[in-house]
Amino acid sequence: MTSAREYFFNVIAQGISRAVSMGASFAAIVLFARVLGTDAFGQLAFLMAFVMLAAVIAELGTTGALAKGLAEEKNRDPKTYFGNYLILRAVLACIAILVAIPVAIMVRPDMIGLLLISSIAIPFIGARVFETVYQIYERPLYSVYTSIFLGIAQISVALILLLIIKVELEGYMYGFVAVQFAYFLLTLLLVLKLVLPHFHIHTQTLRKIIVMAAPMGVWSIFSAISTRADIFMLSYLRTTHEVGIYNAAYRLLDLGTVVAATVAVPLVPVLTSKFGTNPKEMRMTAARVFELTIICTLPVPLLLSFVASPLVEFIYGEAFSESAKLLPIFGWLFIVLTLIYVGSAINLSADNIRHASWSATIAAVLNIAANLYLIPRYGLLGAAWSSVISTVFMLLISLVYVRKSVGNVFDTHKWSRIIIAALIPYLYLQLSLDDSLASRVSISGVLYLFAILLFRLLPFEYLANWKQK
Numbered sequence: 001m002t003s004a005r006e007y008f009f010n011v012i013a014q015g016i017s018r019a020v021s022m023g024a025s026f027a028a029i030v031l032f033a034r035v036l037g038t039d040a041f042g043q044l045a046f047l048m049a050f051v052m053l054a055a056v057i058a059e060l061g062t063t064g065a066l067a068k069g070l071a072e073e074k075n076r077d078p079k080t081y082f083g084n085y086l087i088l089r090a091v092l093a094c095i096a097i098l099v100a101i102p103v104a105i106m107v108r109p110d111m112i113g114l115l116l117i118s119s120i121a122i123p124f125i126g127a128r129v130f131e132t133v134y135q136i137y138e139r140p141l142y143s144v145y146t147s148i149f150l151g152i153a154q155i156s157v158a159l160i161l162l163l164i165i166k167v168e169l170e171g172y173m174y175g176f177v178a179v180q181f182a183y184f185l186l187t188l189l190l191v192l193k194l195v196l197p198h199f200h201i202h203t204q205t206l207r208k209i210i211v212m213a214a215p216m217g218v219w220s221i222f223s224a225i226s227t228r229a230d231i232f233m234l235s236y237l238r239t240t241h242e243v244g245i246y247n248a249a250y251r252l253l254d255l256g257t258v259v260a261a262t263v264a265v266p267l268v269p270v271l272t273s274k275f276g277t278n279p280k281e282m283r284m285t286a287a288r289v290f291e292l293t294i295i296c297t298l299p300v301p302l303l304l305s306f307v308a309s310p311l312v313e314f315i316y317g318e319a320f321s322e323s324a325k326l327l328p329i330f331g332w333l334f335i336v337l338t339l340i341y342v343g344s345a346i347n348l349s350a351d352n353i354r355h356a357s358w359s360a361t362i363a364a365v366l367n368i369a370a371n372l373y374l375i376p377r378y379g380l381l382g383a384a385w386s387s388v389i390s391t392v393f394m395l396l397i398s399l400v401y402v403r404k405s406v407g408n409v410f411d412t413h414k415w416s417r418i419i420i421a422a423l424i425p426y427l428y429l430q431l432s433l434d435d436s437l438a439s440r441v442s443i444s445g446v447l448y449l450f451a452i453l454l455f456r457l458l459p460f461e462y463l464a465n466w467k468q469k
Helices: 003-059 062-073 078-107 109-119 122-136 141-165 169-194 203-237 240-264 267-274 279-297 299-316 318-349 355-378 380-406 412-431 437-454 460-467
Strands: none
Touching (some): 003 169, 003 299, 003 318, 062 078, 062 318, 078 122, 078 203, 122 141, 122 169, 203 240, 203 355, 240 299, 240 380, 279 412, 299 412, 299 437, 318 355, 355 380, 412 437
16 A cells, blocks of 8 residues: 555554444443432542543553554564563553552542442453554454444443443442453454464564554553543542543544544554654654644634533533533643644654643643642632643644654645634534524534635645655
8 A cells, every 4th residue: 555545544443443442431321320320420430530541550651663664574573472461451451450459448438349349341442553564464444343343242231231230330330341351352353364473582573573662551540540530539539420521522632633643553564764864754744644633633722612511411411511611621631632643743753752841740740739729729620721731742842843743834824714714614513593503513614624625724635746756
């Protein structure tokens, strides 16, 4: 495949797979919220934050190391690399569980049973890492197959447990663990069809993986702390009802970050192949991806200013109506997170990631400090703005190093046109006298598409040239 076809085919495949799995996961979560209410939803939020943080320790930046390292080793010795990668992941999973269990006992002794059940899922949460292998071996449709399986399993288990058996939170967590384990087995079986690992410890290979993964691993841990500190601190400083309200809005943000991961992950192998051989094209590719990212994401917070309340009540019901006030803030956070994912992919491809550890550490400290100050004063809004503050800091650092990696990727003239294009539908929504919100939103979408085409913001010429190579 050409670079363009490879990238976009993988983006489409991973986009479909993530849309299916995340859509099913979101549907199951909404069903949970509607059946068991805000308090149980708040407890579930704490459990998921705990499990996901432990899963980050089990992953420790190795996803990026697999994407870059296996692409480099594909024509040399991929079996040894993959075997050592799996050995390292197994060791990290054991460490994560050993850390998680005593922490669970200390942190929430009132929820110890639920936390221990949740800990069983820790080694299996990161199975999506194998999508990188599917991409490298040109089998991206495997992502779609596994995600369809995951989606069906999630929906089926949720329906059976919540509506037929009518379990409480504990029973639901057993179902969650079972689904994650089944998904892990399926993804592993498909991966073994593409590359059979050699489980022979090769010190140099392990060292290469660790050196590559360590900065991203530290970044991912502190980034996870930064993005989950609000849930932990709300659990201590406010009520489980408020945690449930906050989590309802945050789950919508999680859906948005699927877009970020879908765009960013396939970039790593593509840009790795260009780095050092065609730096000019790498810079142009990075610039176009940033522009397309902001074109797709900028309307989100502007639109949420108008549709947040009906959207929340339609999805979760009136019991969660307070979540609406958080959505516009999370809309801006969605843009920042998406740009961070893209910047991280570019820096990883250029081997320029040592800044990740210290920047994420500072961001985590900023987030915790902001939460301690803002939550007692402003409640849920304080937690949301704390996330924005720490995440913007990480974005600024990432962009500084993107410039060092590939040069300037921001065309001021073009970015100003993008902002103007987004303001046109926003002003229409503000000034329109149409009583129908659906009609106003539809017309604003048409106006935005027209503005994008009028200002020539889509890089059709660049993509056509790329396709010919």
